[in-house]
Amino acid sequence: MGPSHRRPAVAKLRGLTGWLFVAPALAFYAVFVLRPITLTFQYSLYDWDGIGPSTWVGPANYGKVFTDPDLFESLVNAVKLIVFFSAIPVVLGLAIAATIRRIAASRLALIARTVLFLPQVIPLVAAGIAWSWLLASTGVINQLLSLVGLGGVTRAWLGDFATALPAVGLIGAWVLLGLCTLLLLAGMSKIDPALYEAARLDGAGAWREFVSITVPSLRQEIAVCVTVTVIAALASFDIIYISTQGGPGNTTMVPGLQIFYLAFSEREVGMASALAVVLMVLVIACALPIQWFAKDGNK
Amino acid sequence: MARRVRPGRSGAALVIAMGTLAAACAAPGSDSPRPQATSASPVSAAPTCGTAPITMNGYFETGFPLPKALTTEFTKQHPNVTWNIREDQFAVITQNAPRVLADNPPDLMRLPQVSELVKDNLLKNLDGYATAFGWDKWPASQLQQLRLGPGGRPRGEGSLYALGLNFSMTGVFYNKKLAAQVGMSAPPATLAEFDAVLAKAKSAGITPIVQFNGGATGGLAFPLQNLMASYGPPEPINDWIFQKPGATIDTPSNLRAAQHLERWIKAGYFQKDVNAVDYATMMSRFIGGKGLFMFDGDWESGNLDKQMAGNVGFSLMPPVQEGGKRAAMSAPLTFGIAANAKNADCAAFFLNWVATDKRAREIGVEVGGSRPMGPADAYMPTVKAGTVTAGTLAAGANIAKDNGAMDFIANATGAIYAKSWTPQLQKLVAGQQTPQELLKTVQADYAGQLEGN
Incomplete structure (x- = not known):
């Protein structure tokens, strides 16, 4: 449509029509996203048990989030989980996707793709239960270890202070690996084969191809993977609720679980809201730079 | 191509959004109609369900x-x-x-x-x-x-x-077949006898006590409170649970109980993975004959009579002195x-x-x-x-006679179990907490929670 001299009234009407189309989504967003966020922020400034009258406490709840060792420790645990939920799936996913791509034509590639993506289809609660059986003191993992002569290291992985957090992280890595692999594989199929051909003509090996062509071309896909998995790590709840409930001795306590306990068991709605706001800010603080980084690379 | 939205329009969007936030103005809890404190409802004759549907x-x-x-x-x-x-x-x-x-x-x-x-x-x-x-x-x-x-x-x-x-009431269930194997013909009458049976079971390769202590449910609170009742009277424990002013859990007799529990842990009387065992796992292990004793309540009596017919006994926790008063968590x-x-x-x-x-x-x-x-x-x-x-x-009748009913130490406040007892007991198992500090920490958490209310 070329530039036309529309009368202002028509333009106004068009604008209104536009808003009319946006209105349902906007209303939905306002009621179910903006309003809860605002209410959570408001609650975070009160001492409230969820039923009775509330007392204004200002920013005191936020102070407690950072000074109460239990609450702060849960934030630290969430950051530690990023290694398992994000770093392992993305790095391993890249390697696996590159391998699958090389054997793309074979039936093995199809099988590998399906098997790796399967954890995404299984409900997280079921995955949590299955893994807590595998990791139990008499579970398959300990049986295998004993079989190969490593009976000395067997333990209740989810009940041990040193291994509970890595064990929970492992479950998360298992769940998210398939998602990352599939996303990266899809991204790889978009890379122009001519680039590889040119590189090979220049004498590049498989590793050089991977580093100089595959990874840079996947910048956006990697950014999506990292964003999704970092958020999954920071906001983790279900796997941990099912497998350890934050134990032993708070070693696997994460903010999501802590918020749940604070709000519904301890009935400290104000504290729970404050921690939720801090968690939201933390998620945004992690996700925004990743987004910015991806866009920057796009130019 | 991105269309630029003029400021006026986004302002309108903001107004719409803010309109939905109107409810956020009043202080939380002030808008919900709350029932007033009910005093004793005057009831003249004993009420019934009437005859109407x-x-x-x-x-x-x-x-x-x-x-x-x-x-x-x-x-x-x-x-x-x-x-x-x-x-x-x-x-x-x-x-x-x-x-x-x-x-x-x-x-x-x-x-x-x-x-x-x-x-x-x-x-x-x-x-x-x-x-x-x-x-x-x-x-x-x-x-x-x-x-x-x-x-x-x-x-x-x-x-x-x-x-x-x-x-309901709690105490110690025991597997009669395993008890016979270690020469226990009757439930121990003193704490020292109980210790002796535990040691015998351990050296016979039988897990002396199956208990749960995993996740958010610190089941070692059961043996701990039973030991507290062996070492001291139940009244101060009840006062603490009932939130009476000045009550404390950090008493000399409770410390002896916590130290005794630590000795049991260190002696390996609980399963090695007790910090990963939940209630259901404990039940299936006890029913499966994988342990001699289990601290639990009589709500399982019917179940155990069915699943281990004739092979399960029950005893109250023995006192330190023979013939001493017995107490039990019962509620x-x-x-x-x-x-x-x-x-x-x-x-x-x-x-x-x-x-x-x-x-x-x-x-x-x-x-x-x-x-x-x-x-x-x-x-x-x-x-x-x-x-x-x-x-x-029968044990319940004894408790009534001795006036030994205690509420559960996990019921002192809404949060004390998940927030305090459970992580502290899990740390005690892992050797990361001492009995002294355990009681101090729980008491401090308790005081903090009462203050917060």
Whole structure:
């Protein structure tokens, strides 16, 4: 449509029509996203048990989030989980996707793709239960270890202070690996084969191809993977609720679980809201730079 | 191509968005209509369920068949009463209790820790019914834990806010076959004898105690409190649980108990993976004969009689001195009536029926496995001799005689179990906490939680 001299009234009407189309989504967003966020922020400034009258406490709840060792420790645990939920799936996913791509034509590639993506289809609660059986003191993992002569290291992985957090992280890595692999594989199929051909003509090996062509071309896909998995790590709840409930001795306590306990068991709605706001800010603080980084690379 | 939105338009969007946020203006909790504190409802004659058709709303705990068995029998005797029952796991009931009582008040509900519910005026004061039905003439110890002072503190005295379907009790279950293997012909009579049996079992390659202590449920609180009752009197423990002013858990006798528990841990009397064992795993291990002792309650008596018929015994925790008084954690299976319940009279009539009707008391023992509530001279159903149910009922009578009923240390505040006992006991198992510091930390958390209320 070329530039036309529309009368202002028509333009106004068009604008209104536009808003009319946006209105349902906007209303939905306002009621179910903006309003809860605002209410959570408001609650975070009160001492409230969820039923009775509330007392204004200002920013005191936020102070407690950072000074109460239990609450702060849960934030630290969430950051530690990023290694398992994000770093392992993305790095391993890249390697696996590159391998699958090389054997793309074979039936093995199809099988590998399906098997790796399967954890995404299984409900997280079921995955949590299955893994807590595998990791139990008499579970398959300990049986295998004993079989190969490593009976000395067997333990209740989810009940041990040193291994509970890595064990929970492992479950998360298992769940998210398939998602990352599939996303990266899809991204790889978009890379122009001519680039590889040119590189090979220049004498590049498989590793050089991977580093100089595959990874840079996947910048956006990697950014999506990292964003999704970092958020999954920071906001983790279900796997941990099912497998350890934050134990032993708070070693696997994460903010999501802590918020749940604070709000519904301890009935400290104000504290729970404050921690939720801090968690939201933390998620945004992690996700925004990743987004910015991806866009920057796009130019 | 991105279309630029003029500031005026986004301003309009902001107005729309802000409009939906209007509810955020008032302080939270100020807008919801809240019931006022109910004083004893004046009840002239004992209320009944009448003769007109009536549907009772119940909110019960999943996995425990007793309440439904009772309501079914009640409908048989009072056909005008039908039941609309919602069930949830106890943890869910705990989380939902305040909101359900406020928004959708049930006539009869399984209750978690009641202090905060009373503080928020969510439960009906039952004093009027107690007078009308004569509950105040029952042995006082049955109702002590259900009495609360104004505002929910302290517990143990004041108005009655709930009633029990029965009175459950905890102690030590033992596997008779394994007991015979280590030469234990009768339950130990002193703590020293108990220790000797544990040591014998350990050296015979039998797990001395199966217990749960994983996740958010620190089951070592069971042996700990039993040891507390061996070393000291139960009254100060009850005072602490009831939030009496000045009460502390950090006492010399409790320290001895915690140190004793630590010795058991260090001696390897619990399974190595106890920090990863949940309640269901503990039950399946004990039933599977994988351990000699288990600290648990008589709500499992019926189950154990079925699954380990003839092979399971029950004993109260032995005292330090032979012949000393015994105490046990025992508490009513707590049910209450919402402050705004529609059929409160009928619910109260039902609770009275559970305690006084002959058939109801039989169901209470057969299905529930615990002693019925009610007058001291009420009909007591007979149980087959030699069953563990018979054992727990007899032990209950002993506890009543010794005045040794204690509430559970996990019930002192709404958060003390998950927030304090559980992580501290898990740390004790892992050798990351000392008995001294454990009690100090729990006491500090307790004080902090009371202050916060």
